[in-house]
Amino acid sequence: MNRRELLKAALAIPFLPAVMTGAIGSAWGTGSRFYSRVHPGQAGWPTPSQWDELKQAVGGRLLKLESPFTASKTACDEALQHIKNPFYLGDQPALTQTSGWADAWLSRTSPYAVAAQSAQDVAAAVRFASKHRLRLVVKGGGHSYQGTSNAADSLLIWTRHMTAITVHDAFVGQGCEGTQAPQPAVSVQSGAIWIDAYDAVTTQNGRYVQGGGCTTVGVAGLIQSGGFGSLSKAFGTAASGLIEAEVVTADGEVRIANVCTNPDLFWGIKGGGGGSLGVVTRLTLRTHALPEFAGAVFGEIRAATDDAYRALIAKAIRFYQHDLFNPHWGEQMHFRGNNALVISMVFQGLNQQQAQAIWQPFLDWVRASKDYSLVKPVQALALPARHMWDAEYFRQHVPGAMIADDRDGAPRNHVLWSGDQGQVGWFIHGFKSAWLPASLLDEDRQSQLVDAIFACTRQWDVGFHFNKGLAGAPPEAIAAARDTATNPQVVDAFALAIIAGSGDPVYPGMPGANQDLSNARRESAAIDRAMDALLKVAPNAGAYVSESDYFQRDWQQAFWGTNYPRLAAVKRRYDPQGLFFVHHGVGSEAWSADGFTRKA
Known part of the structure; x- marks a missing residue:
């Protein structure tokens, strides 16, 4: 989106002229340090000795990256063999779970990555990126459809090895002693994926933690985006189950965030979008009695x-x-x-x-x-x-429902639902989502909804994800979701409608990869028409930040609604210089599309 289109889109947001413009201007305008981030080969790019200093600071865990498709024939053959294995992709710091989006982005390899094992490793990387004006990228699960977990010429903070999980019988947040009742919880480091959290909490301990439906999604990314799982209609969003987080902020400090300590940052992490406010290194989540x-x-x-x-x-x-x-x-x-x-x-x-x-x-x-x-x-x-989520149970009783990590020595519990394999490595042609208000289920409106669904299907298939709208959930789940940064529309929606199309993986350098952009653009246009037909009965519907259109014009309003000015204030407090940037993330309107140049 060029600047003129961005300004036009901004003016279309009802609350922006009166409220948001001031917040954004004071956060990233007057008084801020205007600069461009550096690319390799430019003046200011770290010297080899400076990279060595970072390597020493992180205990030798600085990696020089190259895509397996260009590294060697052996590496390329292995990548092709496992191209539909999300566990393999997650173990590759040079790859992402989504290979790209037509006319938007392709999975790009960072020249360097810190393979973090602690919050201190993350803090060292953050301070280094700030000092040397580097584009910074954070990747845990690497599932981002929008490409936010990769960027060319960036320093990658890769949290995949931070996987510790601790189950608590009675957890109290730091600084909340005497004001917060102890409660069952689980602490999870940010590199963990949901199958490991479910294995620890449900299979091994007989309780439930609200997480994601796809087993290979990163725990931290899901919480920061809001997060929905199969049982969200009963237990609410994943973000609303957050009790405490450990976060590295833009100043390189390791902070605790909960209702008693840094409560504004705590609120922002709960649905404000990953990669914008800080680097989450550990989360503690409420657990529930299991049905x-x-x-x-x-x-x-x-x-x-x-x-x-x-x-x-x-x-x-x-x-x-x-x-x-x-x-x-x-x-x-x-x-x-x-x-x-x-x-x-x-x-x-x-x-x-x-x-x-x-x-x-x-x-x-x-x-x-x-x-x-x-x-x-x-x-x-x-x-x-x-x-x-018991892999052994499914192997015995429902073979084929889950697909295992096929690599030698893979953990036995590392499985994904067979229905999710189509997303592994996919190249997105088009993707749109919309929260549909529960008022459409009223008897006098159902016929309008039916007409809209039928008209939509004449253009493209549509899925109604009922667990991703909280209307019909218990009052306590509704109340907890209201106390997050997620668009308030979620509590009044009976479903999230998703319309999407994709093609085979097209990682750069991958032999035989074919974007087929003409077909992708035809499919994208049909998806646009389908959503337009559906939105005739919900013209002001918001969208879910993690499952949405890369080209969403009204993204501030669509993703966060009336919560956006408050998120902008959190951004201003904890990242006034805009170190953290992701596409359509909080404060990203102050930067060029690639995140390298601050707009005057």
Whole structure:
């Protein structure tokens, strides 16, 4: 986006002229140090001896990076062999889980990375980047669709090896003694991924921590983006479960953030977006009592005609509103352009017989008409909730549901859901999301929603992620989500609609990689039309920062709504010079698109 487009977009944000302009101006305008960051070969780029000083400061853990696709034939062959293995990709500091986005970005390798093992390593890297005016990038899980965990010519802080997990029976935040009741919790370092957190908390200890649905997502990145998992309709956002964080701020200091210590930074971390306010090195999250059972309902129904499909959409929406719009149910219904409804719902707190009974009237209606066929039978499956992320249990009872890390010596618990493998290494053609207000489920508005869904599917498939809208959640989950930086629209939304398209991996230097930009642009245009059709019934819908359009014009309003001025104030306090930059992150409007040049 060029500067003129940015200013036009800013003026379209209702609260920006009166509130945000002053906050942004005082944060990154008058009185700030205007400068450009340096590239390799430019004056000011660190000398070899200065890089050696950093290496010594971090205990030798400074890596000189090269993509495995260009390093050697052996490295390239290994990368090609594991290109759809997210655990392999996560172990490569030179690669990211997403390979790029058409006309937006490609996965680029930093020349140097600090393979941090402690907050002190991170602090040393932060101070070095600030002193030498370097573009700084932070990567844990590396799942960012927006490309925020990589940048050419940057210093990478790579937290992958910071994986310690500690389960607490009674945790009290630092400085909160006497004011905060002890509570069950888990402390997780920022390089950990969710499968390890679930293994420690649920499989091994029989409790629940609200995390992400995809098992290879980084814990720290999810918390900072807000975060949703399959059971968020019951337990709220991942960010709202944060009790305390350890954060390295732009001055190189290691700080504790909780409700008693640095409370403004604590609030900003809870949904304010990763990579903008500091480098999170440890998080402590609330854990919950585990329900006895959890399970899923899967299947696919196809309609014979367009009219029958409209009726199927209408029936599905009524069924959701009447029977599934509650804390028991999460995950997805997909409405497809081939007149199919694909069901992949998850439930908790119900057994298999109870789940089947809930779905039976809907299925009876489907079977009663010759206009519908069950492409895949709609089935309910349940299991003891303690085994929900238990790799050994799934190997024995549901083979194929999870895919294991296929490398020799890989931890046995390192598995991902088979349905998530399509995202591994993908090259995004287009991606849009929108929170749909629960008012659309009102009886007098359901027909409008049905028309919008049908019109949307004439352009592209759309998925309704019911667990990513908190309307219908318990009051305590709603209240906790309101006390985060996430767009307040989330608590009034019954679902997050996602419309996306992608292609095969296209990492730079990868043999046979083909971006096929003409096809990508056609798909992107169709995705735009599909979302436009859907948004006719929700014209002011916000978007989820981690799952959104790279080219989102009204990103401040879409991602954070009325919370953005407060986030700008947190940015001003803890990073007044703008050391931390990510695409469409807090304060990024003060910088060029690549994050190297401050705007005058």
